[in-house]
Structure formats: structure tokens, C-alpha cells
Amino acid sequence: MKDAYTVLGIETSCDETALALVRVHQDGNSEVIGEKLSSQIALHQAYGGVVPELASRQHIEALPILFQQLQARFPDDVNQCSCIGVTQGPGLKGCLLMGINFAKGLSLSLGKPLIGVNHIEGHLYSAFLNKPLPRFPFLALIVSGGHTELVYVEQFGAYQIIARTIDDAAGEAFDKSAHLLGFPYPGGRALSDAAASVESSPHQLPKVMREADGFSFSGLKTAIHLLIKKCPPKTPQDTAALCYTIEHAIVDALIYKVKKSLSSYPGCRALSVVGGVSANRLLRTRMEALAREHAMELHMPEPQFATDNASMIALAAAYRLQQSRALLENQQESRGLPVLPRYPIETIS
Numbered sequence: 588m589k590d591a592y593t594v595l596g597i598e599t600s601c602d603e604t605a606l607a608l609v610r611v612h613q614d615g616n617s618e619v620i621g622e623k624l625s626s627q628i629a630l631h632q633a634y635g636g637v638v639p640e641l642a643s644r645q646h647i648e649a650l651p652i653l654f655q656q657l658q659a660r661f662p663d664d665v666n667q668c669s670c671i672g673v674t675q676g677p678g679l680k681g682c683l684l685m686g687i688n689f690a691k692g693l694s695l696s697l698g699k700p701l702i703g704v705n706h707i708e709g710h711l712y713s714a715f716l717n718k719p720l721p722r723f724p725f726l727a728l729i730v731s732g733g734h735t736e737l738v739y740v741e742q743f744g745a746y747q748i749i750a751r752t753i754d755d756a757a758g759e760a761f762d763k764s765a766h767l768l769g770f771p772y773p774g775g776r777a778l779s780d781a782a783a784s785v786e787s788s789p790h791q792l793p794k795v796m797r798e799a800d801g802f803s804f805s806g807l808k809t810a811i812h813l814l815i816k817k818c819p820p821k822t823p824q825d826t827a828a829l830c831y832t833i834e835h836a837i838v839d840a841l842i843y844k845v846k847k848s849l850s851s852y853p854g855c856r857a858l859s860v861v862g863g864v865s866a867n868r869l870l871r872t873r874m875e876a877l878a879r880e881h882a883m884e885l886h887m888p889e890p891q892f893a894t895d896n897a898s899m900i901a902l903a904a905a906y907r908l909q910q911s912r913a914l915l916e917n918q919q920e921s922r923g924l925p926v927l928p929r930y931p932i933e934t935i936s
């Protein structure tokens with residue numbers, strides 16, 4: 588029987604400032620006690636993308652306010668938590684620094700050790716928030732604004748990259764296409780909502796990256812650009828038809844790679860899809876069909892945990908604690924945690 592832990596999670600790797608309290612019970616079931624999140628999307632919309640300097644400043648303003656709100660609502664859980672889990676990377680350096688420095692201050696004032704969490708590993712476990720512990724091994728498709736990775740999750744902390752993007756991430760492919768069609772940043776969801784208003788489209792896009800080992804969206808991006816130039820939308824229906832074609836092309840490319848990798852991992856009885864793009868309905872439906880076809884379990888985060896949040900960071904830290912209680916022992920040392928703007932998931936030690 589493992590120990591139960593409550594962890595205070597902090598996430599500031601990009602444009603969401605988030606704090607959360609998560610408890611992992613002895614049986615491995617997790618429970619989100621409370622969350623506070625401040626999104627910067629409106630701030631960055633005027634620029635068509637995240638402005639790192641503005642994002643950092645916004646984090647440092649929002650962090651103390653969100654923390655006070657969380658502490659006022661859950662004083663006992665904050666005071667009695669086992670540790671603070673904070674995103675160490677990957678992400679924007681200035682943004683990560685704001686989160687880590689705030690966490691170091693809290694660590695001193697509350698007398699709690701710090702655990703650095705890999706943001707991608709956080710996404711990986713977002714599918715298990717308010718649920719039982721995952722059963723290993725499983726194959727995970729991580730699709731966000733900054734990352735596209737297909738990972739073989741052998742055990743907690745043991746990750747093997749099957750494929751990762753060599754250029755744009757899936758979320759970027761959605762967002763850049765949405766931008767070309769006049770949707771405000773980030774645009775992925777708006778593009779998907781527009782696509783859902785039609786049932787077919789006269790347009791076609793090439794099937795991309797079938798042979799390549801990794802994911803690549805640059806060829807598709809060029810094809811989308813040319814398609815929009817050739818068929819500029821004149822009505823909302825025209826725009827919706829283009830969105831339909833674009834969404835199907837991006838999702839097809841993702842599904843193709845997942846499907847192709849299944850034969851190499853016959854022992855895997857479960858699939859998961861996580862990250863902001865996992866909120867996409869078409870991707871969810873196609874992953875459900877794939878899992879059914881191969882008699883596999885499918886794990887997906889509840890929609891509010893698909894995009895960046897602190898609960899997933901707290902959960903990854905709590906699982907880490909269940910692996911090694913020793914992490915609680917040296918508070919002083921834990922406060923030396925560096926930021927790791929580039930932090931591939933397979934390098935977690």
C-alpha cells in the first residue's frame with residue numbers, strides 16, 4: 588500500500604497561470620481538491636500569438652492573487668500539503684522562471700519541499716485526474732500548441748519516444764490555419780467549431796508525412812496556404828468547408844501514425860490522447876474508433892484538463908512522491924531547482 592499525498596501544483600510554462608491542489612489516495616485514485624487558473628489568451632490575441640515578455644509579467648502579477656484565493660478557500664490543504672510541484676520545463680524561459688521563483692518563495696514560507704515537473708509528463712497524466720492510477724504500459728499521443736509526441740509509456744518515469752514533430756506542433760497547425768482564415772488566436776477550437784457546421788467539403792489536401800518517422804506539418808501548412816489562396820472563402824459556409832478539410836487533414840495525419848505504431852507494440856492494451864488538441868471532437872471520435880477496433884482501452888482527459896492546467900502538474904508530482912518518498916527529505920536542496928526550457932520527456936531521471 589502506497590502513501591497518500593496532497594500536492595500544490597504550479598504551472599506557468601506558457602500563457603496560463605495556474606495553481607491547484609490534488610490528492611492522490613493510497614489506492615492510487617486521484618482527486619482535484621481545488622484549482623485557480625488565469626488565462627492570458629485575451630492579452631495575446633492582439634498580437635496573433637504569445638508574446639513571451641508580456642506572458643512573464645502577467646504570470647508574476649497573477650501568481651500571488653491566485654495563491655491567496657486558493658489558500659483562503661482551502662487553508663488546511665495548503666498548510667498540510669506534502670510538497671509543491673512546479674513546472675520545470677519545457678516552456679518559455681521567462682514564464683518558467685516566474686513559476687519556479689514563486690514556488691521557491693512559497694517553499695520557504697510554507698516549509699515544503701519542491702518537486703520539478705516536466706510539463707509534457709503533466710499532460711500525460713492529465714487523463715487520470717479524478718480517476719484511478721493508470722495501468723501500464725500504454726501508448727500516448729500528446730498533442731498541444733507546442734508539442735506533438737507519440738510516446739510508449741512503459742512505467743511511471745520510463746518513456747520511449749516513438750515519433751515527435753520535426754517542425755510545427757499539431758496545435759500550431761490548427762492555429763496557423765485558423766489565423767489564415769481570420770479566426771483570433773489561438774483559433775484551433777474556433778476552426779473545429781466552424782468545421783462541425785458542415786458535413787462534407789469539396790476541397791482536398793494531400794496526405795502528408797506517411798513515410799517519415801516523425802510528425803511534420805510544414806508540408807500541410809504550405810498546402811493549406813495554397814488552398815486558401817486558390818479558394819478564398821466568400822461566405823461562412825465557404826470558411827466552414829475549408830475548416831472541415833483542414834481539420835480532417837490534421838487529424839488524419841495524427842491517426843495514421845498512431846495506427847501504424849500499434850503493430851510494433853502488441854503488448855499495449857491501452858491508448859491515451861492528451862494535450863490541448865485532445866479537446867478536438869474529431870480526434871476524440873477517431874481515437875475512440877481506433878481503440879474499439881483494436882480492443883484497447885482509451886484514456887482522455889476531461890475537457891477542462893486537456894489544455895494547460897496545474898492539476899496535471901500536481902498529479903505528476905504526487906505520483907513521483909509515491910515512487911520515492913526520499914524526494915521529501917532535502918528541502919534546502921530542492922530549492923536549487925533550475926528551469927529547463929528544453930526538457931525532452933525521455934530525459935526525465
Ligand code: KG4
Pocket residue numbers: 601730731732733734757758759761762773774775776779862863864865866867868893894895
Ligand atoms: O496544451 P495546450 O493548452 O498548450 C500547450 O502546452 O501548448 O494546447 C493549446 C493548443 C492550441 O494550439 C489550441 O488551438 C489547441 O490546443 N486546441 C484545439 C482545440 N482546443 C484547443 N485544437 C483543435 N481543436 C480544439 N477543440
Ligand code: ZN
Pocket residue numbers: 706710731732862863894895
Ligand atoms: Zn501544454
